[in-house]
Amino acid sequence: AQRVTQPEKLLSVFKGAPVELKCNYSYSGSPELFWYVQYSRQRLQLLLRHISRESIKGFTADLNKGETSFHLKKPFAQEEDSAMYYCALGNRDDKIIFGKGTRLHILP
Amino acid sequence: EAGVVQSPRYKIIEKKQPVAFWCNPISGHNTLYWYRQNLGQGPELLIRYENEEAVDDSQLPKDRFSAERLKGVDSTLKIQPAELGDSAVYLCASSDRTGRTGELFFGEGSRLTVL
Numbered sequence: 001a002q003r004v005t006q007p008e009k010l011l012s013v014f015k016g017a018p019v020e021l022k023c024n025y026s027y028s029g030s031p032e033l034f035w036y037v038q039y040s041r042q043r044l045q046l047l048l049r050h051i052s053r054e055s056i057k058g059f060t061a062d063l064n065k066g067e068t069s070f071h072l073k074k075p076f077a078q079e080e081d082s083a084m085y086y087c088a089l090g091n092r093d094d095k096i097i098f099g100k101g102t103r104l105h106i107l108p
Numbered sequence: 109e110a111g112v113v114q115s116p117r118y119k120i121i122e123k124k125q126p127v128a129f130w131c132n133p134i135s136g137h138n139t140l141y142w143y144r145q146n147l148g149q150g151p152e153l154l155i156r157y158e159n160e161e162a163v164d165d166s167q168l169p170k171d172r173f174s175a176e177r178l179k180g181v182d183s184t185l186k187i188q189p190a191e192l193g194d195s196a197v198y199l200c201a202s203s204d205r206t207g208r209t210g211e212l213f214f215g216e217g218s219r220l221t222v223l
Contacts (some may be wrong), residue, residue: 007222044214095164098150
């Protein structure tokens, strides 16, 4: 079965502190993992995908197949990072499912 | 480029009434998705189209939900009759499937309230 788990509904972090949003997945095949973000009053949009191996807005995520994880990290949080973050899993049939999301709240 | 356009943005109806949502994807995107997002939850896939063909409708409650994508462009999602539990945000997304899995571009969503 294809499943995405985001264990934290809310994560509060002080500005300048490191951020780690957790994501674990379950999939028997070769997964494609994504992080989507939804800022206040904006539409859901792609933040980054594992195959790109890039840093977007200071965020990175590494696919760990051994731990079936795809945690999102940023070394120094900024106030504009406050948003809802969704981890997503795509399979070979282009079915893309989402986790329940984590609300990141950056404290001043 | 306007992006994915959805209408209406908000809809309030009484239970047992019908409702329809419309989606215009990004030009050239052949893959279209409808998701439902309940409060505090992530988007849940209802149906996916490749051009005009529904290739994955396994999560669509077919007793009351229907969808169509005539000519492989615009799509309509209908609920008839609506139930209280259908209150949610209905999201449309499109993709051009660059590579094996393309980036999804989402609309602003249609928020449905069933009274």
